[in-house]
Every structure is written in C-alpha cells, then in structure tokens.
Amino acid sequence: MDYLKGLNEAQFEAVTTLQGPLMVLAGAGSGKTRVLTMRIAHLITNGVDPFNILALTFTNKAAKEMKERIAKVVGVSDARSLWMGTFHSVFARILRSEAHYLGYPSNFTIYDAQDALNVLKKVIKDMNVDAEIYKPKKVLARISQYKNNLITVNAYFNNPELMEADERANMRLIGEIYRKYVEACFKNGAMDFDDLLLKTNELLTRFPEVLAKYQDRFRYILVDEYQDTNHSQYLIVKALASKFENICVVGDDAQSIYSFRGANIYNILNFKKDYPDAVTVSLEQNYRSTQNIVDAANVVISKNLQQFKKNVFSENEVGEKIKVYRSLSDADEANFVSANIFELHNTQQRKFSDFAILYRTNSQTRAFEDALRKKNIPYRVYGGLSFYQRKEVKDLLAYLRILVNENDSEALSRIINYPARGIGETTQNKLIVFADSHNVPITQVLDNLGFYAPQLGLNNGIITKLGDFWAMIKAFQVMLKTENVYDVAMEVAKRSSLIKFLKEDQTPEGISRVENIQELLNSMQGFIEEQRQIEDGDPSLSNFLENIALSSDTQNDKDEGEKVSLMTIHLSKGLEFPVVYLVGLEENLFPSFMSSSTREELEEERRLFYVALTRAEKQAYFTYAVSRFQWGKITDSEPSRFLSEVDSKYIEFINPMLEARFVNNSGINSNIFDERPSEPRFFKKKEEKKTLERNINNPPPKKTLKPVATAKIINPSGSSSENIEVGDKVRHDRFGIGEVTFLDGTDPQNIKAKVIFSNEGEKNLILKFAKLTKI
Numbered sequence: 017m018d019y020l021k022g023l024n025e026a027q028f029e030a031v032t033t034l035q036g037p038l039m040v041l042a043g044a045g046s047g048k049t050r051v052l053t054m055r056i057a058h059l060i061t062n063g064v065d066p067f068n069i070l071a072l073t074f075t076n077k078a079a080k081e082m083k084e085r086i087a088k089v090v091g092v093s094d095a096r097s098l099w100m101g102t103f104h105s106v107f108a109r110i111l112r113s114e115a116h117y118l119g120y121p122s123n124f125t126i127y128d129a130q131d132a133l134n135v136l137k138k139v140i141k142d143m144n145v146d147a148e149i150y151k152p153k154k155v156l157a158r159i160s161q162y163k164n165n166l167i168t169v170n171a172y173f174n175n176p177e178l179m180e181a182d183e184r185a186n187m188r189l190i191g192e193i194y195r196k197y198v199e200a201c202f203k204n205g206a207m208d209f210d211d212l213l214l215k216t217n218e219l220l221t222r223f224p225e226v227l228a229k230y231q232d233r234f235r236y237i238l239v240d241e242y243q244d245t246n247h248s249q250y251l252i253v254k255a256l257a258s259k260f261e262n263i264c265v266v267g268d269d270a271q272s273i274y275s276f277r278g279a280n281i282y283n284i285l286n287f288k289k290d291y292p293d294a295v296t297v298s299l300e301q302n303y304r305s306t307q308n309i310v311d312a313a314n315v316v317i318s319k320n321l322q323q324f325k326k327n328v329f330s331e332n333e334v335g336e337k338i339k340v341y342r343s344l345s346d347a348d349e350a351n352f353v354s355a356n357i358f359e360l361h362n363t364q365q366r367k368f369s370d371f372a373i374l375y376r377t378n379s380q381t382r383a384f385e386d387a388l389r390k391k392n393i394p395y396r397v398y399g400g401l402s403f404y405q406r407k408e409v410k411d412l413l414a415y416l417r418i419l420v421n422e423n424d425s426e427a428l429s430r431i432i433n434y435p436a437r438g439i440g441e442t443t444q445n446k447l448i449v450f451a452d453s454h455n456v457p458i459t460q461v462l463d464n465l466g467f468y469a470p471q472l473g474l475n476n477g478i479i480t481k482l483g484d485f486w487a488m489i490k491a492f493q494v495m496l497k498t499e500n501v502y503d504v505a506m507e508v509a510k511r512s513s514l515i516k517f518l519k520e521d522q523t524p525e526g527i528s529r530v531e532n533i534q535e536l537l538n539s540m541q542g543f544i545e546e547q548r549q550i551e552d553g554d555p556s557l558s559n560f561l562e563n564i565a566l567s568s569d570t571q572n573d574k575d576e577g578e579k580v581s582l583m584t585i586h587l588s589k590g591l592e593f594p595v596v597y598l599v600g601l602e603e604n605l606f607p608s609f610m611s612s613s614t615r616e617e618l619e620e621e622r623r624l625f626y627v628a629l630t631r632a633e634k635q636a637y638f639t640y641a642v643s644r645f646q647w648g649k650i651t652d653s654e655p656s657r658f659l660s661e662v663d664s665k666y667i668e669f670i671n672p673m674l675e676a677r678f679v680n681n682s683g684i685n686s687n688i689f690d691e692r693p694s695e696p697r698f699f700k701k702k703e704e705k706k707t708l709e710r711n712i713n714n715p716p717p718k719k720t721l722k723p724v725a726t727a728k729i730i731n732p733s734g735s736s737s738e739n740i741e742v743g744d745k746v747r748h749d750r751f752g753i754g755e756v757t758f759l760d761g762t763d764p765q766n767i768k769a770k771v772i773f774s775n776e777g778e779k780n781l782i783l784k785f786a787k788l789t790k791i
C-alpha cells in the first residue's frame with residue numbers, strides 16, 4: 017500500500033480510520049483534500065464497493081482530479097463507479113431518477129442564475145409591482161436565502177416574523193413574488209440551483225423509502241470544504257449519513273468564505289455535537305507553501321476573533337519574501353504583473369500554468385487580459401461570464417432546451433421570435449394569457465393551433481407563422497430520435513436561421529458570435545466522443561444540457577494547458593500555484609466596500625485574504641494601485657488594511673521608495689501604506705522617476721510621464737480614428753461639450769484625458785471608452 021507511505025502520522029490516522037464519524041479540521045495546505053482522496057482509495061482497497069461511496073467536492077474540477085488520483089491506486093473502473101461531484105451535480109442526478117415523486121418530469125431543465133432572473137423579472141412585471149423597490153436581483157437573493165434555509169413558500173406564509181421583517185423593509189410582496197416564481201418554475205418543468213438542494217431535502221423528508229434507498233446506497237460519505245456548506249446541504253448530508261454514520265468531513269473554518277450564499281461556519285464547528293463519538297484529527301504541517309508564506313498567512317488570520325486556534329507550520333524552505341508592488345494605475349498594475357510573468361517564465365523556466373492572478377471582483381479581469389494579450393501570454397479566465405452564458409450560445413441552447421422540455425417557457429420566449437419571424441410581443445402575450453385562462457400549457461395550444469385558432473384572436477398570417485415555427489421545432493424533435501446531438505444542433509442552427517442572422521453582422525463582435533456558435537457545436541462533438549469512451553456513457557441531449565448547466569466552474573475544460581490562470585479568490589479555494597499575484601489590494605476593493613462595515617464582514621474578507629495567500633507555493637506578490645478606473649471614472653485609492661496586517665518581516669518592496677519610508681518608520685505593523693490618497697498624482701514626477709530608475713529587478717514598461725501632446729480617439733473596437741489634442745473642443749454623449757485640458761499615457765489603448773465640460777465641470781476620461789467627437 018504505497019499510497020499510505022507518504023502520509024504523516026495524523027494524516028495516516030485520518031485515512032485509515034474507516035468506520036464512524038470523522039472530522040479533519042485543519043489549516044490550508046495541510047493535506048485535507050489529499051487525506052480525503054486517499055481515504056477513498058483505502059476504503060476501496062479494503063473491500064468497500066465504490067458504488068457505496070459518495071464524495072462531495074466543492075468544484076467539478078476538484079472531483080475530476082480526485083477521481084484521477086484514486087484511479088491510480090484502485091484502477092479506472094472502480095474509480096468510475098464512485099459517486100463524486102459537487103452537491104449540485106450529485107443531487108441533480110438523484111432528482112432526475114426520483115423526479116416523479118415531486119411531480120417533476122425527469123428531463124427537468126436546470127436554470128442558471130440568468131434564466132432564474134429572467135423568469136423572476138417576468139413575474140415582477142406581471143404583478144405590476146415597482147421594479148425599483150423589488151429589484152429582481154435583490155429579490156432573487158432573498159428567495160435564494162429562503163430556499164437555502166429550507167423556507168418554502170408555505171413555510172414563509174406560516175412565519176409571521178419573516179413576513180413582518182419584509183414588511184418593515186418595505187417589501188411586503190416578497191412572499192407573493194416568491195410564490196409566483198416557484199409556480200412559474202414548476203410550470204416550466206425547471207429547477208434553479210437552490211432547488212437542487214431544496215428539492216433533495218424535500219425528497220428525503222417526505223419519502224422515507226427514498227431516503228432509505230440512498231442511505232443504504234451511500235454507506236460512506238465524504239465531504240471536502242465542509243466549512244462552506246449551507247444549511248440545506250448540511251441537512252442532506254446529515255439525513256443520508258444517519259443510518260451508518262460513516263461520515264468524514266474535512267475543512268478549515270479560517271477558509272469559510274461563502275456566507276453570502278448561506279454557508280454556515282457552525283456546520284463544521286458543531287460537528288462534535290452532531291456526532292459525539294466523532295474522531296477529530298488535526299493536521300498542522302503545511303506541505304504546500306514556503307515558511308514565509310505560511311507564517312505571513314498565520315499572522316493575518318490571527319487577527320480574526322472568531323476562529324478556531326490552529327497551529328500551522330511549514331518545513332519547506334523559508335523561501336522568498338512576499339513582494340509588494342505599488343502601481344500608478346490599474347493598467348500599470350496589470351503591465352507589471354504581465355511583465356513579471358514574462359520575466360519569470362524566461363529566467364526561471366516557469367510554465368505559464370504555474371501562475372495565478374487572483375482578484376476580489378470579476379471586473380478587475382479586463383486590465384490583466386489586455387496586458388497579457390499584449391505580451392502574447394496565454395491565459396484562461398475562470399468564472400465570470402462563462403462561455404455558456406453568452407447570448408448567442410444561450411440562444412442556441414434555448415432551442416435545444418425546448419426539444420428536451422417543451423414546457424420550458426423561459427426558453428420558448430427566448431426563441432419564439434428570435435431570429436425575428438413576425439411573432440411579436442403582442443402575439444406572445446395573447447398566447448400566454450389564453451393558455452393561462454384555459455389552464456393549458458402553451459405547448460398544447462401550439463400543438464393544436466387549428467383547434468384553438470378561432471378563439472385566439474390572431475389573424476391568419478400570424479397563425480401560419482406560429483404553425484411554421486412549431487412545425488420546425490417538432491421536426492427537430494423527430495430528428496433527435498435518430499440523430500446525434502451534434503447533427504441536430506447543426507440543423508437547428510441552420511434551419512432556425514440563427515447562423516444566417518448572426519453572419520449578417522460582419523463586425524469583429526459579430527464574427528466572434530458566429531465562432532462561438534461553432535465552438536458550441538464543436539463541444540458537442542467532444543461530448544459525444546467523451547461519452548463513447550465511458551462505460552455507461554450517455555450521449556443524449558439532456559445529458560449534454562445538464563453537464564452545461566452544472567459546469568459553471570469548469571467551462572471549456574478542454575481549454576487547459578500552459579496558461580496563466582485568472583480567477584476570483586472565491587474560485588481559487590482548494591487550488592495551488594507556484595506563483596500567485598494577489599492584486600488590487602486597496603481599501604474599498606479588498607476589503608470590498610460592501611463588506612467592511614461590520615466586524616463579521618471584515619473577518620470574512622480577512623479569511624478571503626488568507627485563502628488567497630495560502631494558494632501560493634513558492635512566491636507571492638501583492639499589488640495595489642494608487643488610482644484606478646472604476647465606475648466610469650478614475651478614482652484614487654488607498655492601500656488595503658490587510659497589507660499592513662502582514663508582519664513587515666515577511667515582505668519586501670519592489671518600489672524602493674516605499675522601502676525607504678518603511679525603514680524610517682520601522683516597528684511592527686506601522687502603517688507604511690498610509691498614503692494620502694488625495695495627493696495629486698501628476699505632481700510626483702520626480703519621485704516616481706527616481707523610483708523607476710532604481711528599480712533594477714523588475715523594470716516596469718517604459719512610461720512617459722510628460723503629458724502627451726496628441727492622442728488618437730480610439731473606438732471600442734480598437735481602431736483609431738481622429739487625432740485629439742489639448743485645447744480641442746469635444747462632444748461627449750452624456751456630458752455635452754467641453755475642452756480637453758490634459759492628456760496622459762503612452763499606450764494608445766489607455767490614454768486618459770482631462771476634459772472640462774461647460775455644464776458638468778471637470779471629468780477624467782479614458783479615451784477608449786469616452787467616445788468623444790471633435791467639434
């Protein structure tokens with residue numbers, strides 16, 4: 017049993033204690049996930065049928081990696097029969113088999129956040145309530161909160177406290193909206209993400225025979241990242257484990273970062289209460305990072321009051337200090353990072369996949385993408401707007417969804433008149449109202465147009481158009497019975513005129529839309545091939561759609577390889593990279609301005625910081641900018657408080673100027689980052705210039721600090737058109753007429769202009785976005 021050899025004593029205990037409840041509560045990089053993986057291998061080696069093991073991971077990617085590792089120990093076929101995946105994917109699979117218990121079709125659609133929002137918007141509109149008060153995103157978050165706490169519509173209306181709270185918040189109608197939203201989803205044969213958990217709970221509580229079946233099946237349950245389970249997930253695990261109590265959870269309270277999604281840190285802290293006989297194992301040695309990184313991370317997290325004290329140490333090399341870079345702007349920050357990656361790639365033979373750029377919010381991505389592209393560095397952005405959420409991709413998917421689930425009215429409304437085929441909103445509304453008042457699904461009306469036509473109040477021309485549309489959908493459905501998903505999707509793309517319509521737009525954006533459709537079709541071929549290789553592979557369209565709906569974290573999986581990873585800190589949990597850039601370390605950005613008002617919120621931000629730093633194996637960089645283009649304008653920013661919380665002995669400054677100030681101020685945690693944000697940045701030329709000159713290790717890209725005299729107006733598409741100069745009169749769509757007083761920057765993509773508008777006063781604009789016209 018070679019796989020046991022590499023474990024330390026505590027890890028060995030956790031891996032080989034196979035029966036009864038077990039918890040591993042330990043710091044980052046201490047081998048929790050490794051223990052979980054090896055424990056599964058050990059269970060199988062000891063004769064447990066993999067069919068009886070359920071392992072729940074935080075991402076699909078983690079599940080895939082764990083499966084591969086287990087396969088190395090026990091062989092591919094045993095690893096294949098494991099039930100391993102995210103909560104959502106595992107429970108979607110169970111719900112499909114048992115959907116009839118809940119009155120759902122087994123081919124139910126899974127709505128992503130955007131689909132859910134669309135349905136909710138319609139509900140809000142139909143109810144004629146004020147969308148300014150009942151902001152759809154806010155309402156959806158509230159509904160999600162209810163669902164994750166198992167507050168169904170009925171439970172809501174039986175809970176005066178909740179209703180009163182909503183009433184006080186001037187949101188009296190939330191309950192009614194919730195009810196209508198749930199009804200709409202049910203009618204559409206659809207579940208949103210939270211439903212996958214809520215309905216599983218419902219299934220297991222209402223139908224004891226179903227619970228018994230899965231209790232017997234899942235004799236061994238293992239959960240990674242247990243600190244981020246929400247109440248709904250907690251109850252599912254508890255119910256499933258209650259018969260055999262062979263449950264192993266691993267986690268780290270210091271890495272609980274999903275409270276905004278209902279994660280409950282007490283699930284892990286109360287494990288001992290739930291299972292008084294539980295064995296608890298703590299792991300103290302961090303195998304991932306250098307001593308410097310581990311010690312720095314420990315210092316920061318120790319500032320949190322609410323945490324389980326843990327000892328974490330590293331016996332790896334001491335390692336380099338964490339390097340801090342202060343940049344002038346967001347573009348400068350991105351250029352520094354890309355130049356640094358380029359250099360380490362060349363001088364230290366680092367692979368591009370060794371690097372990760374971690375940020376607090378998705379909107380920070382763009383500057384880094386631009387900078388990496390300029391240097392031809394391959395990269396991959398995780399999360400954010402995934403490929404499958406792009407409009408054109410969703411449109412084609414909506415056609416396919418209708419083929420599988422006709423009742424999916426959200427998909428139907430997307431495509432019934434797209435590309436335009438003369439079935440306008442009035443017609444659609446008439447159809448909806450008619451179907452509602454006769455209590456039949458719209459599809460039944462469409463199926464029997466001849467019969468219903470006289471009552472619909474639509475003219476013959478429109479009836480013909482509706483008939484043609486529906487006949488086309490029916491023809492696709494027939495085709496689906498004999499042809500594979502790729503051929504059907506290709507036919508849909510052509511016959512629906514979607515491709516033709518997209519091809520009419522020959523702008524770069526239009527062309528890339530066609531390419532995306534092509535890419536979607538390619539991915540179907542890949543899917544068919546993949547399913548062919550799996551023993552019980554299922555190449556059906558519904559399986560394809562389900563994979564997509566649940567794949568938000570592993571989009572474009574084929575797209576791995578030698579690439580720099582860009583992702584939010586949230587997505588980086590559990591991962592590791594030799595070199596990590598933690599960027600945008602500024603007050604109001606990280607900690608986020610939304611999350612620094614209470615101590616609880618701040619502590620969660622600090623845990624995020626801890627997660628980010630502990631992703632690094634060998635080198636960590638912190639960067640921040642003194643001014644940043646945000647919310648449409650350039651704003652000054654202050655360094656993040658987390659920077660000053662890292663003990664000074666673990667860091668080193670790339671800008672020597674800061675180092676000098678630091679020496680003068682020495683003393684632990686003296687706030688060397690306390691710069692006055694309002695310092696006018698163009699007046700620091702001399703100082704900046706010196707800094708650049710003395711900056712030997714990492715020469716940032718050359719910068720002309722003198723204002724440039726002229727600049728080209730750049731279209732958003734990147735092509736430049738008109739010259740613009742200081743003194744020019746210009747027009748701006750929103751601000752009106754003004755005069756250019758200052759131009760700054762050498763990168764044509766990133767030239768900033770100061771313009772004094774006659775009505776609006778002075779504005780700092782980025783030419784690329786400002787769309788100024790010279791007058």
Ligand SMILES: Nc1ncnc2c1ncn2[C@@H]1O[C@H](COP(=O)(O)OP(=O)(O)OP(=O)(O)O)[C@@H](O)[C@H]1O
Nearest residue numbers: 022023024043044045046047048049050303304590
């Ligand atoms: N006993 C060991 N000997 C050598 N390497 C180890 C040992 N235990 C763990 N590692 C390695 O240390 C790294 C961190 O392990 P792992 O990812 O399992 O930690 P973790 O506790 O799950 O971290 P996180 O809290 O970030 O999820 C991995 O590269 C793993 O292979």
Ligand SMILES: [Mg+2]
Nearest residue numbers: 048049050590
């Ligand atoms: Mg882990």
